[in-house]
Amino acid sequence: MECDKRFRELIDRSFVEEVSEGERRLMHDHIRDCDGCKRYVELTARTIRGLREFTFPSEADSSAQVFEILGRHTETMRQHNVQFRIWAAFAVALSMSIVGSALVYQVAKFLAAPMHFDNAQVQAGVLVFWLLPSFCAALYTLAVPGQNRGIA
Amino acid sequence: MSALPMTLNTTAETETARIARGLRESDTELLADLVERCQHRLVRYLLYLIGRQDYAEDLAQETWIRVLQRGSQYDGRQRFDLWLFAIARNLAIDYLRKKRKAVQTASSPDDRDEILLVPSSGPSPFEAAAQSEDAIRLAGQLQILPPLYREALLLRFQEDLSLAEIAQLLGAPLTTVTSRIYRGLAALRSAFEEGGDSHGV
Numbered sequence: 020m021e022c023d024k025r026f027r028e029l030i031d032r033s034f035v036e037e038v039s040e041g042e043r044r045l046m047h048d049h050i051r052d053c054d055g056c057k058r059y060v061e062l063t064a065r066t067i068r069g070l071r072e073f074t075f076p077s078e079a080d081s082s083a084q085v086f087e088i089l090g091r092h093t094e095t096m097r098q099h100n101v102q103f104r105i106w107a108a109f110a111v112a113l114s115m116s117i118v119g120s121a122l123v124y125q126v127a128k129f130l131a132a133p134m135h136f137d138n139a140q141v142q143a144g145v146l147v148f149w150l151l152p153s154f155c156a157a158l159y160t161l162a163v164p165g166q167n168r169g170i171a
Numbered sequence: 172m173s174a175l176p177m178t179l180n181t182t183a184e185t186e187t188a189r190i191a192r193g194l195r196e197s198d199t200e201l202l203a204d205l206v207e208r209c210q211h212r213l214v215r216y217l218l219y220l221i222g223r224q225d226y227a228e229d230l231a232q233e234t235w236i237r238v239l240q241r242g243s244q245y246d247g248r249q250r251f252d253l254w255l256f257a258i259a260r261n262l263a264i265d266y267l268r269k270k271r272k273a274v275q276t277a278s279s280p281d282d283r284d285e286i287l288l289v290p291s292s293g294p295s296p297f298e299a300a301a302q303s304e305d306a307i308r309l310a311g312q313l314q315i316l317p318p319l320y321r322e323a324l325l326l327r328f329q330e331d332l333s334l335a336e337i338a339q340l341l342g343a344p345l346t347t348v349t350s351r352i353y354r355g356l357a358a359l360r361s362a363f364e365e366g367g368d369s370h371g372v
Contacts, residue, residue: 066309069303070309070324070359073329074300075296076300086206088236089203089235
Protein backbone atom coordinates (compact mmCIF):
# COMPACT_ATOMS: atom_id res chain seq x y z
CA MET A 20 0.00 0.00 0.00
CA GLU A 21 1.33 3.41 -0.94
CA CYS A 22 1.65 5.56 2.16
CA ASP A 23 0.51 9.07 2.66
CA LYS A 24 3.19 11.30 1.06
CA ARG A 25 3.41 13.46 4.15
CA PHE A 26 4.83 10.56 6.20
CA ARG A 27 7.61 10.05 3.70
CA GLU A 28 8.36 13.77 3.82
CA LEU A 29 8.35 13.65 7.59
CA ILE A 30 10.77 10.72 7.57
CA ASP A 31 13.08 12.59 5.18
CA ARG A 32 12.91 15.66 7.38
CA SER A 33 13.74 13.65 10.48
CA PHE A 34 17.04 12.62 8.86
CA VAL A 35 17.96 16.02 7.51
CA GLU A 36 16.52 18.62 9.88
CA GLU A 37 15.02 18.90 13.32
CA VAL A 38 11.47 17.67 13.80
CA SER A 39 9.28 18.46 16.78
CA GLU A 40 8.64 15.92 19.51
CA GLY A 41 5.00 15.64 18.37
CA GLU A 42 6.02 14.95 14.78
CA ARG A 43 8.55 12.38 15.93
CA ARG A 44 5.92 10.57 17.99
CA LEU A 45 3.48 10.66 15.07
CA MET A 46 6.14 9.22 12.77
CA HIS A 47 7.10 6.43 15.17
CA ASP A 48 3.44 5.49 15.72
CA HIS A 49 2.96 5.28 11.98
CA ILE A 50 6.13 3.31 11.29
CA ARG A 51 5.14 0.73 13.86
CA ASP A 52 2.11 -0.20 11.75
CA CYS A 53 3.44 0.45 8.24
CA ASP A 54 5.94 -1.93 6.67
CA GLY A 55 6.45 0.32 3.65
CA CYS A 56 7.52 3.27 5.75
CA LYS A 57 9.59 1.06 8.04
CA ARG A 58 11.54 -0.09 5.00
CA TYR A 59 11.77 3.50 3.77
CA VAL A 60 13.37 4.51 7.09
CA GLU A 61 15.78 1.59 6.92
CA LEU A 62 16.83 2.38 3.36
CA THR A 63 17.32 6.05 4.15
CA ALA A 64 19.41 5.23 7.23
CA ARG A 65 21.42 2.78 5.18
CA THR A 66 21.98 5.35 2.43
CA ILE A 67 23.25 7.94 4.89
CA ARG A 68 25.45 5.39 6.64
CA GLY A 69 26.83 4.31 3.26
CA LEU A 70 27.60 7.96 2.42
CA ARG A 71 29.71 8.22 5.56
CA GLU A 72 31.66 5.13 4.50
CA PHE A 73 33.63 6.80 1.73
CA THR A 74 37.26 7.47 2.52
CA PHE A 75 39.09 9.45 -0.11
CA PRO A 76 42.80 8.92 -0.05
CA SER A 77 44.45 12.24 -0.78
CA GLU A 78 47.64 11.88 -2.82
CA ALA A 79 50.42 11.10 -0.37
CA ASP A 80 52.47 14.17 -1.18
CA SER A 81 49.46 16.39 -1.80
CA SER A 82 50.05 18.59 1.26
CA ALA A 83 53.79 18.70 0.56
CA GLN A 84 53.09 19.95 -2.98
CA VAL A 85 50.79 22.62 -1.62
CA PHE A 86 53.47 23.72 0.91
CA GLU A 87 56.01 23.99 -1.88
CA ILE A 88 53.71 26.00 -4.16
CA LEU A 89 52.65 28.29 -1.33
CA GLY A 90 56.29 28.80 -0.37
CA ARG A 91 57.12 29.95 -3.91
CA HIS A 92 54.08 32.23 -4.04
CA THR A 93 54.84 33.74 -0.66
CA GLU A 94 58.36 34.63 -1.81
CA THR A 95 57.07 36.11 -5.08
CA MET A 96 54.41 38.12 -3.25
CA ARG A 97 57.01 39.38 -0.77
CA GLN A 98 59.28 40.53 -3.59
CA HIS A 99 56.39 42.25 -5.36
CA ASN A 100 55.44 43.92 -2.13
CA VAL A 101 58.97 45.20 -1.53
CA GLN A 102 59.24 46.46 -5.11
CA PHE A 103 55.87 48.19 -4.83
CA ARG A 104 56.97 49.97 -1.67
CA ILE A 105 60.22 51.07 -3.28
CA TRP A 106 58.49 52.48 -6.35
CA ALA A 107 55.90 54.16 -4.13
CA ALA A 108 58.70 55.77 -2.07
CA PHE A 109 60.37 56.89 -5.30
CA ALA A 110 57.14 58.42 -6.60
CA VAL A 111 56.62 60.29 -3.32
CA ALA A 112 60.25 61.50 -3.26
CA LEU A 113 60.09 62.60 -6.90
CA SER A 114 56.88 64.56 -6.48
CA MET A 115 58.21 66.15 -3.32
CA SER A 116 61.38 67.20 -5.14
CA ILE A 117 59.35 68.79 -7.95
CA VAL A 118 56.70 70.44 -5.75
CA GLY A 119 59.35 71.31 -3.14
CA SER A 120 61.50 72.94 -5.82
CA ALA A 121 58.69 75.26 -6.82
CA LEU A 122 58.23 76.31 -3.18
CA VAL A 123 61.96 76.67 -2.56
CA TYR A 124 62.26 78.77 -5.73
CA GLN A 125 59.56 81.16 -4.49
CA VAL A 126 61.23 81.45 -1.05
CA ALA A 127 64.70 81.86 -2.59
CA LYS A 128 63.42 84.57 -4.96
CA PHE A 129 61.93 86.45 -2.00
CA LEU A 130 65.13 86.14 0.05
CA ALA A 131 67.42 86.94 -2.93
CA ALA A 132 65.62 90.16 -3.84
CA PRO A 133 67.41 92.35 -1.21
CA MET A 134 70.74 90.86 -2.36
CA HIS A 135 70.09 91.83 -6.00
CA PHE A 136 70.38 88.29 -7.44
CA ASP A 137 68.64 87.97 -10.78
CA ASN A 138 66.20 85.16 -11.68
CA ALA A 139 68.78 83.02 -13.53
CA GLN A 140 71.05 83.00 -10.48
CA VAL A 141 68.18 82.03 -8.17
CA GLN A 142 67.14 79.25 -10.55
CA ALA A 143 70.72 77.98 -10.73
CA GLY A 144 70.92 77.99 -6.94
CA VAL A 145 67.66 76.07 -6.55
CA LEU A 146 68.80 73.61 -9.20
CA VAL A 147 72.19 72.96 -7.58
CA PHE A 148 71.25 73.11 -3.92
CA TRP A 149 67.70 71.69 -3.94
CA LEU A 150 66.46 70.04 -7.13
CA LEU A 151 69.54 67.96 -7.93
CA PRO A 152 70.13 66.70 -4.34
CA SER A 153 66.43 65.86 -3.83
CA PHE A 154 66.28 64.11 -7.21
CA CYS A 155 69.41 62.14 -6.30
CA ALA A 156 67.79 61.20 -2.97
CA ALA A 157 64.73 59.93 -4.85
CA LEU A 158 66.94 57.88 -7.17
CA TYR A 159 68.83 56.55 -4.18
CA THR A 160 65.61 54.97 -2.81
CA LEU A 161 65.50 52.95 -6.03
CA ALA A 162 69.13 52.12 -6.48
CA VAL A 163 70.36 51.55 -2.94
CA PRO A 164 72.02 48.14 -2.79
CA GLY A 165 70.50 45.46 -0.63
CA GLN A 166 68.49 42.27 -0.79
CA ASN A 167 65.27 42.52 -2.83
CA ARG A 168 65.71 46.26 -3.32
CA GLY A 169 64.48 48.07 -6.44
CA ILE A 170 66.55 48.02 -9.58
CA ALA A 171 69.86 47.43 -7.85
CA MET B 172 25.10 27.74 33.86
CA SER B 173 25.96 29.20 30.48
CA ALA B 174 29.66 29.55 31.29
CA LEU B 175 30.80 26.60 29.18
CA PRO B 176 29.08 27.59 25.93
CA MET B 177 30.37 31.13 26.40
CA THR B 178 33.91 29.86 26.84
CA LEU B 179 33.65 27.67 23.75
CA ASN B 180 32.24 30.57 21.79
CA THR B 181 35.08 32.84 22.87
CA THR B 182 37.63 30.18 21.94
CA ALA B 183 36.05 29.81 18.50
CA GLU B 184 36.17 33.57 17.96
CA THR B 185 39.77 33.71 19.03
CA GLU B 186 40.66 30.91 16.63
CA THR B 187 39.07 32.61 13.61
CA ALA B 188 40.54 35.97 14.62
CA ARG B 189 43.98 34.34 14.89
CA ILE B 190 43.56 32.83 11.42
CA ALA B 191 42.41 36.18 10.00
CA ARG B 192 45.45 37.96 11.46
CA GLY B 193 47.81 35.24 10.21
CA LEU B 194 46.37 35.39 6.70
CA ARG B 195 46.69 39.18 6.62
CA GLU B 196 50.36 38.78 7.48
CA SER B 197 50.87 35.82 5.08
CA ASP B 198 52.07 33.77 8.06
CA THR B 199 53.60 30.67 6.46
CA GLU B 200 53.43 28.59 9.64
CA LEU B 201 49.72 29.25 9.98
CA LEU B 202 49.18 28.42 6.31
CA ALA B 203 51.05 25.14 6.72
CA ASP B 204 48.87 24.32 9.71
CA LEU B 205 45.70 25.13 7.78
CA VAL B 206 46.81 23.02 4.81
CA GLU B 207 47.56 20.14 7.14
CA ARG B 208 44.13 20.40 8.75
CA CYS B 209 41.94 21.14 5.73
CA GLN B 210 43.62 19.71 2.62
CA HIS B 211 41.96 16.32 2.85
CA ARG B 212 38.49 17.80 3.32
CA LEU B 213 39.10 20.33 0.56
CA VAL B 214 40.09 17.67 -1.97
CA ARG B 215 37.09 15.56 -0.96
CA TYR B 216 34.76 18.55 -1.40
CA LEU B 217 36.18 19.33 -4.84
CA LEU B 218 35.99 15.69 -5.80
CA TYR B 219 32.27 15.68 -5.00
CA LEU B 220 31.86 18.79 -7.15
CA ILE B 221 33.84 17.78 -10.23
CA GLY B 222 34.07 13.99 -9.91
CA ARG B 223 37.77 13.58 -10.77
CA GLN B 224 40.55 13.04 -8.22
CA ASP B 225 43.42 14.53 -10.25
CA TYR B 226 41.53 17.71 -11.12
CA ALA B 227 40.29 17.99 -7.56
CA GLU B 228 43.93 18.00 -6.39
CA ASP B 229 44.82 20.69 -8.95
CA LEU B 230 41.90 22.87 -7.96
CA ALA B 231 42.78 22.39 -4.29
CA GLN B 232 46.25 23.80 -5.00
CA GLU B 233 44.69 26.72 -6.85
CA THR B 234 42.37 27.29 -3.89
CA TRP B 235 45.31 27.57 -1.46
CA ILE B 236 47.01 30.07 -3.76
CA ARG B 237 43.82 32.16 -3.68
CA VAL B 238 43.79 31.90 0.11
CA LEU B 239 47.33 33.26 0.18
CA GLN B 240 46.56 36.05 -2.30
CA ARG B 241 43.23 37.08 -0.78
CA GLY B 242 43.93 36.24 2.84
CA SER B 243 43.28 39.82 3.89
CA GLN B 244 39.66 39.43 2.77
CA TYR B 245 38.98 36.84 5.48
CA ASP B 246 37.62 38.84 8.41
CA GLY B 247 37.30 35.97 10.89
CA ARG B 248 33.55 36.42 11.30
CA GLN B 249 32.74 33.08 9.73
CA ARG B 250 34.36 29.66 10.04
CA PHE B 251 37.57 29.40 8.03
CA ASP B 252 36.61 26.07 6.44
CA LEU B 253 33.39 27.58 5.06
CA TRP B 254 35.36 30.48 3.57
CA LEU B 255 37.84 28.01 2.09
CA PHE B 256 35.07 25.89 0.60
CA ALA B 257 33.45 29.02 -0.88
CA ILE B 258 36.69 29.85 -2.72
CA ALA B 259 37.03 26.25 -3.90
CA ARG B 260 33.41 26.26 -5.03
CA ASN B 261 33.88 29.36 -7.18
CA LEU B 262 36.94 27.81 -8.81
CA ALA B 263 35.11 24.53 -9.42
CA ILE B 264 32.13 26.34 -10.96
CA ASP B 265 34.46 28.28 -13.29
CA TYR B 266 36.10 25.00 -14.23
CA LEU B 267 32.75 23.28 -14.90
CA ARG B 268 31.56 26.26 -16.97
CA LYS B 269 34.69 26.19 -19.12
CA LYS B 270 34.29 22.46 -19.55
CA ARG B 271 30.68 22.86 -20.66
CA LYS B 272 31.60 25.55 -23.19
CA ALA B 273 34.42 23.41 -24.55
CA VAL B 274 32.05 20.44 -24.93
CA GLN B 275 29.60 22.58 -26.89
CA THR B 276 32.32 23.65 -29.31
CA ALA B 277 34.07 20.27 -29.54
CA SER B 278 34.17 18.99 -33.10
CA SER B 279 34.36 15.25 -32.54
CA PRO B 280 33.10 12.74 -29.93
CA ASP B 281 36.71 11.91 -28.99
CA ASP B 282 37.41 15.57 -28.28
CA ARG B 283 34.24 15.70 -26.21
CA ASP B 284 35.30 12.71 -24.11
CA GLU B 285 38.71 14.27 -23.60
CA ILE B 286 37.14 17.51 -22.37
CA LEU B 287 34.59 15.73 -20.21
CA LEU B 288 37.51 13.83 -18.71
CA VAL B 289 35.72 10.55 -19.08
CA PRO B 290 37.99 8.00 -17.45
CA SER B 291 38.90 5.37 -20.01
CA SER B 292 39.28 2.53 -17.54
CA GLY B 293 39.55 1.75 -13.87
CA PRO B 294 37.17 2.51 -11.03
CA SER B 295 35.61 5.93 -10.54
CA PRO B 296 36.95 7.92 -7.56
CA PHE B 297 33.79 7.07 -5.65
CA GLU B 298 34.24 3.35 -6.27
CA ALA B 299 37.85 3.63 -5.22
CA ALA B 300 36.85 5.40 -2.02
CA ALA B 301 34.00 3.08 -1.05
CA GLN B 302 34.88 1.29 2.17
CA SER B 303 31.85 -0.97 2.51
CA GLU B 304 29.47 -2.97 0.35
CA ASP B 305 26.77 -0.35 0.74
CA ALA B 306 29.22 2.39 -0.22
CA ILE B 307 30.18 0.43 -3.35
CA ARG B 308 26.52 0.29 -4.34
CA LEU B 309 26.17 4.00 -3.76
CA ALA B 310 29.34 4.83 -5.72
CA GLY B 311 27.74 4.18 -9.10
CA GLN B 312 24.81 6.47 -8.28
CA LEU B 313 27.12 9.14 -6.88
CA GLN B 314 29.13 9.23 -10.10
CA ILE B 315 26.04 10.07 -12.18
CA LEU B 316 24.34 12.31 -9.61
CA PRO B 317 24.36 16.03 -10.55
CA PRO B 318 27.29 17.77 -8.78
CA LEU B 319 25.01 20.15 -6.86
CA TYR B 320 23.19 17.23 -5.23
CA ARG B 321 26.46 15.48 -4.44
CA GLU B 322 27.74 18.67 -2.91
CA ALA B 323 24.68 19.12 -0.69
CA LEU B 324 24.87 15.50 0.50
CA LEU B 325 28.56 15.78 1.31
CA LEU B 326 28.13 19.00 3.27
CA ARG B 327 25.22 17.62 5.29
CA PHE B 328 26.28 14.04 5.96
CA GLN B 329 30.08 14.05 5.79
CA GLU B 330 30.97 17.57 6.80
CA ASP B 331 28.01 17.61 9.22
CA LEU B 332 27.22 21.23 8.46
CA SER B 333 23.89 22.64 9.54
CA LEU B 334 21.39 23.57 6.86
CA ALA B 335 21.94 27.26 7.63
CA GLU B 336 25.71 26.86 7.17
CA ILE B 337 25.21 25.04 3.88
CA ALA B 338 22.82 27.75 2.68
CA GLN B 339 25.38 30.41 3.61
CA LEU B 340 28.17 28.59 1.78
CA LEU B 341 26.07 27.97 -1.32
CA GLY B 342 24.47 31.41 -1.27
CA ALA B 343 21.16 29.66 -1.76
CA PRO B 344 17.86 29.69 0.18
CA LEU B 345 17.29 26.98 2.80
CA THR B 346 14.49 25.51 0.71
CA THR B 347 16.87 25.01 -2.21
CA VAL B 348 19.41 23.31 0.03
CA THR B 349 16.88 20.93 1.57
CA SER B 350 15.40 20.17 -1.82
CA ARG B 351 18.84 19.22 -3.18
CA ILE B 352 19.49 16.98 -0.18
CA TYR B 353 16.11 15.20 -0.46
CA ARG B 354 16.49 14.69 -4.21
CA GLY B 355 20.05 13.47 -3.78
CA LEU B 356 18.97 11.05 -1.06
CA ALA B 357 16.13 9.79 -3.22
CA ALA B 358 18.51 9.13 -6.12
CA LEU B 359 20.97 7.30 -3.88
CA ARG B 360 18.25 5.29 -2.16
CA SER B 361 17.36 3.89 -5.54
CA ALA B 362 20.74 2.10 -5.53
CA PHE B 363 19.29 -0.21 -2.88
CA GLU B 364 15.73 -0.28 -4.20
CA GLU B 365 16.57 -1.18 -7.81
CA GLY B 366 19.49 -3.47 -7.14
CA GLY B 367 17.49 -5.60 -4.72
CA ASP B 368 18.21 -5.64 -1.05
CA SER B 369 19.91 -8.86 -0.15
CA HIS B 370 21.81 -7.33 2.76
CA GLY B 371 20.42 -6.76 6.17
CA VAL B 372 20.03 -3.26 7.46
